[in-house]
Amino acid sequence: MIRLTRLTLREISLPLKEPFRISSGEVTTRRILLVRIEDADGYHAWAECVAGGAPNYSPETIDTARLALTEWIAPRILGHTIASPKEVHDTLQRDFRGHRMAKAVVEMGSWAIEAERSESSLANLLGGDRDRVEVGISIGIQDNPEALVERAAAALAEGYRKIKIKIRPGADLPYLEAVRETLGPDAPMMADANNAYMLADIDVLLAIDAFNLIMIEQPLAWDDMARHADLQARLQTPVCLDESITSLERAEDMLTLRAGRIINIKPGRVGGFSESRAIHDLCRKSGIPVWCGGMLESGIGRAYNVALASLPGFKIPGDTSPSARYWERDIVDPEWAMDADGTMAVPRDRPGIGVTVNEDRIDDLTVWSTTLEA
Numbered sequence: 337m338i339r340l341t342r343l344t345l346r347e348i349s350l351p352l353k354e355p356f357r358i359s360s361g362e363v364t365t366r367r368i369l370l371v372r373i374e375d376a377d378g379y380h381a382w383a384e385c386v387a388g389g390a391p392n393y394s395p396e397t398i399d400t401a402r403l404a405l406t407e408w409i410a411p412r413i414l415g416h417t418i419a420s421p422k423e424v425h426d427t428l429q430r431d432f433r434g435h436r437m438a439k440a441v442v443e444m445g446s447w448a449i450e451a452e453r454s455e456s457s458l459a460n461l462l463g464g465d466r467d468r469v470e471v472g473i474s475i476g477i478q479d480n481p482e483a484l485v486e487r488a489a490a491a492l493a494e495g496y497r498k499i500k501i502k503i504r505p506g507a508d509l510p511y512l513e514a515v516r517e518t519l520g521p522d523a524p525m526m527a528d529a530n531n532a533y534m535l536a537d538i539d540v541l542l543a544i545d546a547f548n549l550i551m552i553e554q555p556l557a558w559d560d561m562a563r564h565a566d567l568q569a570r571l572q573t574p575v576c577l578d579e580s581i582t583s584l585e586r587a588e589d590m591l592t593l594r595a596g597r598i599i600n601i602k603p604g605r606v607g608g609f610s611e612s613r614a615i616h617d618l619c620r621k622s623g624i625p626v627w628c629g630g631m632l633e634s635g636i637g638r639a640y641n642v643a644l645a646s647l648p649g650f651k652i653p654g655d656t657s658p659s660a661r662y663w664e665r666d667i668v669d670p671e672w673a674m675d676a677d678g679t680m681a682v683p684r685d686r687p688g689i690g691v692t693v694n695e696d697r698i699d700d701l702t703v704w705s706t707t708l709e710a
Contacts, residue, residue: 337417337418337419338375338417338418338419338420338421338446338449338450338453339375339376339415339416339417339418339710340373340374340375340376340413340414340415340416340418340442340446340449340710341374341375341376341414341415341709341710342372342373342374342414342707342708342709342710343371343372343373343374343405343410343413343414343442343707343708344371344372344374344705344706344707344708345369345370345371345402345405345406345705345706345707345708346369346370346371346372346698346702346704346705347367347368347369347370347398347402347702347703347704347705348367348368348370348634348667348698348701348702348703349365349366349367349368349701349703350365350366350368350634350663350667350701351364351365351366351663351664352364352365352366352632352662352663353661353662353663353664355476356476356632356662357476357477357478357502358476358477358502358504358528358530359477359502359503359504359529359530359531359532360392360393360530360531360532361390361392362476363388363389363632366632366634367388367389367398367703368384368385368398368633368634368637369384369385369387369398369401369402369441370382370383370384370385370634370636370698371383371384371385371405371441371442371445373442373445373446373448373449375449375453377453379449379452379453380449380452381445381448381449381451381452381688381689382445382448382636382689382693383441383442383444383445383448383636383640384441384604384633384634384636384637384640385398385401385405385437385438385440385441385604386437386440386602386604386605386631386633386637387400387401387437387438387604388631393530393579393631394437394579394605395434396434396435396436396437396438400435400438401435401437401438401441404435404438404439405438405441405442405708406706406708408432408435409428409435409438409439409442410708412427412428412432413427413428413442414708414709414710415710418446420450421443421446421447421449421450421609421610422610424442424443424446424608424610425439425443425607425608425610425611426610428442428443428607429607436582436583436604436605436606436607436608437604437605439607439608440603440604440605440606440607440608441604443607443608443609443610444603444604444608444609444640447461447462447608447609448640448688448689451687451688451689452687452688454687455687456687457643457682457683457684457685457686457687457688457690458639458640458643458688458689458690459642459643459646459682459683459684459690460684462609462613462643462644462646462647463613463647463648464643464644464645464646464647464648464682464684465646465647465648466646466648466682467646467681467682467684468679468680468681468682469642469645469646469650469653469654469656469679469680469682470497470498470652470653470654470678470679471495471496471497471498471653471654471656471657471658471674471678471679471680472496472497472498472499472500472524472627472652472653472654472655472656472657473491473496473498473499473500473655473657473661474500474502474528474630474655474657475487475488475491475499475500475501475502476502477502477503477504477507478507478511481510481511481513481514481515482514484501484511484514484515485514485515485518488501488515488518488519488525489518489519492519492523494674494676494678495674495675495676495677495678496653496657496674496678497524497653497678497679498524498525498526498550498652498653499515499519499523499524499525499526500525500526500527500528500553500655501515501525501526501527501528502527502528502529502530503527503528503529503532504529504530504532505532505533505537505540508527508540508544509540509543509544512525512527512544512547512549513546513547516547516548521548524550524653525547525548525549525550526549526550526551526552526553526576527544527547527549527551527552527553528552528553528554528578529552529553529554529555530553530554530578530579531554531555531556531557531558531579532555533555533556534556534557534563535556535563535566535567538567538570541555541567541571542570542571544571544573545571545572545573549573550574550652551573551574551575551576551597551598552571552573552574552575552576553575553576553577553578553600554576554577554578554579554580554600555567555575558579558580559579559580560580561580561586561589561590561593561595562593562595564577564580564590564593564595564596565593565594565595568594568595568596568597569594574596574597574598575595575596575597575598576596576597576598576599576600577590577595577596577598577599577600578600578602578605578629579605580595580596581599581600581601581605581606581615582605582606582607583606583607583611584606584611584614584615584618587599587615587618587619588618591618591622591624597624597625598624598625598626598627598652599615599619599624599625599626600626600627600628600629601615601616601626601627601628601629601644601650602628602629602630602631603628603640603641603644604631604637605631609640609644612644613647616647616649616650617649619649620648620649625649625651625652626649626650626651626652627645627650627651627652627653627654628641628644628645628650628654628655628656629654629655630654630655630656630657632662634663634666634667634668635659635666635667635668635671635672635691636667636668636689636691636693638656638659638668638672639668639672639683639689639690639691640689641654641655641656642656642672642680642682642683642690643682643689643690645682646682646684653678656672656680657674658671658672658673658674658680659671659672659673660673665697666694667693667694667697667698667701668691668692668693668694669691669692669694670691672691
């Protein structure tokens with residue numbers, strides 16, 4: 337039994353090594369909302385809310401998450417005894433719409449608390465069955481095809497198992513063509529549009545078939561399942577849905593409508609680990625590959641993604657790049673690292689999230705903090 341007694345919210349400002357650009361905007365410094373969760377027996381865990389500074393990926397932001405955590409989530413959770421982390425998910429879903437990223441940080445942190453209490457790794461507690469996960473890289477939109485080719489070739493040489501290329505209208509076909517010609521026909525490439533296209537762009541989207549991509553991720557509007565079904569029926573390249581999949585029910589809709597052939601599971605986007613595992617189980621039963629995406633997380637958020645990616649249905653390398661890909665210095669020890677073979681170790685031999693949180697570094701980076709108690 338777990339009784340959560342304290343949530344400490346911290347916003348930190350973590351500068352990226354270089355700007356990261358997608359179709360909907362550019363990030364130079366990541367505003368990150370961290371939550372330190374404590375229970376009545378003295379166990380604690382850090383978790384990370386993946387909401388961004390602006391509502392360009394999701395309707396949620398770091399500021400709406402702070403409000404939701406303070407006004408609605410904490411009062412439902414603090415001081416109440418739960419038998420398992422699954423109860424946190426169910427409690428936060430009852431008569432409480434949306435705010436999935438805010439809910440997820442407490443739900444996932446509850447899993448980490450349970451892992452600490454049971455002296456289990458988070459991966460083992462979730463049902464992970466592998467000691468290493470394959471690593472992919474996400475390359476932001478570049479100024480020209482030549483710059484993209486240079487970065488993609490370097491990533492392949494470093495050992496990354498999947499090269500994800502961000503695209504948008506005006507930075508798509510020539511860019512993909514240049515990379516494919518340079519990397520060769522068998523290089524593991526995919527494109528991610530972050531809902532930058534419409535069906536009116538069908539000629540461009542159909543032309544993507546020529547590049548033998550693993551998938552094209554979220555080409556159309558984030559809430560438009562019907563048009564994705566239309567596109568997938570005309571496109572040989574598998575469509576992967578990301579922003580569209582916010583729950584198990586939306587995953588079921590994708591299967592029913594045949595709106596895609598792959599799902600990117602981001603635990604923060606779907607409300608936490610309970611829903612992530614349900615989507616994973618559905619896809620595994622249905623023969624749909626899944627993989628774990630990223631949201632420019634710090635090493636704390638990366639720990640949760642690596643644990644999830646160790647589940648057996650994750651067949652495609654995830655966006656689990658090492659700490660050095662984004663940060664001059666991360667907030668965990670050891671920092672996440674990728675071996676030359678393009679894999680990352682799952683810390684199954686340590687209880688909890690598998691890394692030590694550097695609280696002094698968090699103190700140095702903190703913009704604001706508040707503590708909520710039972």
